[in-house]
Amino acid sequence: PVLELSGTAHRKTTFYHPQSNGLTERLNKTIADMLSMYIAVDLKNWDDVLPYVTFAYNMAQQETTRSTPFSLLHGREVTTMLDAMLLHDCDDTGTDAQAFTQRGEEVRQLARGRIARQQSYDAQGYNLRHRYVAYQPGEKVWIWSPIRECGFSGKLLKKYFGPYNVVQRPSDMNCEVIPNSSLRTHQQKSCNATGSSGAARATN
Structure with missing residues (x-):
């Protein structure tokens, strides 16, 4: 009630x-x-x-x-x-x-x-x-994907992997990326990099 x-x-x-x-x-x-x-x-x-x-x-x-x-x-x-x-x-x-x-x-x-x-x-x-970053198709980014492994210090483990190529932007907040081997993986990754904790970062 x-x-x-x-x-x-x-x-x-x-x-x-x-x-x-x-x-x-x-x-x-x-x-x-x-x-x-x-x-x-x-x-x-x-x-x-x-x-x-x-x-x-x-x-x-x-x-x-x-x-x-x-x-x-x-x-x-x-x-x-x-x-x-x-x-x-x-x-x-x-x-x-x-x-x-x-x-x-x-x-x-x-x-x-x-x-x-x-x-x-x-x-x-x-x-x-924070700042908003709009990645465009053709740009290269690093994907934030921290891996936790038993017996290893989390402070020393790699947190960014790449570079990946941006294929398209299904929405303002998501990107579809593929690795350099052209094998399509990590689809629908967030593409708004903000400060030091962004999900994707641009690379030169």
Whole structure:
């Protein structure tokens, strides 16, 4: 009922493609970092600790939205044991579905505005540090494809391979490339090189 009143819909993503669900992947990393602080050395009690970690996360005010995840979903702050023990005036408005929906929507509208402002600020900072490169057919590029091998230091492993010849650009963000042997491989590689972490780099 809460999800229906808030207009939340369940959307499925592609298997083994975490980029399509970036917010969830970022949350999973945050939860994993929190779990690592409390689980046992043998890592076997993570499922026992998980409810407490998620409850703490849902009660924590987020820097961008300035609201807690619980309040964004339910339209009110969580009631803890301490709140139940303290004397306070009884408020029956919380049981009204219309009032609940209105409060929740007001909180979410404020959060959307704050998120939009923060995204604009982050985009400006990103654009100042990166540059867009449009590779043209016939140019040679190096493909960023770091390989991890057991027993070798990741800092010393080769990260760029090539050069490859750009064949065509199916879109503004993708290039189709082939190696010098004319064997077509590495199709649909990203072609927007930005700073030191670009997926493709031009070569002389």
